[in-house]
Amino acid sequence: MITLPGWRYYRNLTLLLVAGIVSLFASSRAYSEPIHWLWAVPIFYLAWLVWGAFSFTHPRRMRYWTLAGPEFASPVYEKILFKSRDGLILFGWYLPGRNRAALILAHGLGSSGLAMQVHAAPLVRAGYSVFLIDLRAHASSDGDTSTYGVLEANDIAGAVDYLLARKDVDPDKIGVLGISLGAQSALRGALQSEAIRALVLEGLGPASIEDRIRPASVQERGKKLLMLWNKIVYTVILFEQWVFNFFSGQCPTPLTAEVGKIVPRPILLIACGKHEIDCNRRFQAAAQESCTLWELPKARHAAALAYEPHEYPTRIIAFFDAAMQLNRES
Known part of the structure; x- marks a missing residue:
């Protein structure tokens, strides 16, 4: 299903190779004559920047995860091919639940849908249907460029369209849990689809x-x-x-300008570390009363579940239950 990369990938790869060659030349001159460090250091910085940009826009594909754990032992799960709203063929795993509420799980940069199993397990036990998707340019999905969640919004919206077509999903009970890149994608996807009723955004970082x-x-x-x-x-x-x-190839709009457009749909922000917390406080202020922020100053980026293995699923399930108006006692 994976197609050959497009022209942007080869252009960016060429720039990366050129940056590497120039860096090698600069280092050889600098070690032979120290005065050349004056121009070699800026060259190294540019090469590092090019490498970072290439790694972000063309992440390595993680295709070798398998389903594990008792929640995924049942043959009920389905391998799904679905379309993003801009026409890419994407891959996902769907596990049906008991309460007709469905949650899309969107992974971080360089990861895959199956890497979200640990987040999905308590949701499955709570009765939710879960749809673990591979975003574009990741794992088994089409595409060769990652874009800060700008084009990935079409992936989230396409996943929503797929869920809306299922008879076992209540169209008024669809939510998204996104981590890092998945959080960016989920927020922008909610701007495309009003069917997304609630968002949990962990590790939401700056886009501009x-x-x-x-x-x-x-x-x-x-x-x-x-x-x-x-x-x-x-x-x-x-x-x-x-x-x-x-x-x-994208120029992302500021998330501080976009998050307020989700109102009044509820948002739970999860921020780990000081810089991420500072950034998410600005997002919370922009979203105002519809947004709750959970701060974990000692946790690492996108590692809230590892840091709070008991509190994390409790909070997430309670948030989605309230947003979907589910009654656990009934």
Whole structure:
């Protein structure tokens, strides 16, 4: 099912190879004559930036996960081929539940739908149908470019369309759990499909420079050296953002501007670590009353379940139960 990469992949690969060759030349000159370090260091930075942009836009495919655990031992699960809204053929695993509510699980960068089994297991036990999907350019799905969730929104919307066509799914009880890239995709997918009733977004990070830079305080504006440093940092981040956008072919809109459009649908943000928490506080402020933020300052990115193995499924299930108006006692 996997097709050959398109022109963008080969262009980006060429740029990566050129950056590598130039870096080798720069390092050889710098070691022979130390004065050349003055121009070699910027070359190394550019090569590192190109490598990062290539790795992000063309992640390695993880195809070798298998279903494991008692929740997935039943032959009831289905291997699904479905279409994104822009026509790509995507792959997913569907496990039917008992309460007619269905949840789409969207993985992070370089991962796969089956890697979300550990998140799916408690949801399956709670009676939810789960749809573990491979986003574009990942695992067994078509596509060769990852795009900050911009085009992946079509993948989420396509998964929703598939669920809406199933008779065992209540069209008013569809939610999405997304992690990192999956969180970006889920948020933008909810803008395409009103059928998404609730969102759990773990590790939602900045998509544009507006998301990365917080406004300077009144006290900071009075410090000239600090403001000069902030301008330098802003310029560097702006350049890095341009490189990543060039590689992906997309220019993501700020999530701070998009998250408010989900209102009044409920959102649960899960943020790990100080920088992620600071960023998600701005997202929460933009979404206002419909958004709840769970902060885990000591956890690593996208590792909330590993850090809170008991609290995590309890919170997630309670959130979706409330959003879907499910009564556990009935």
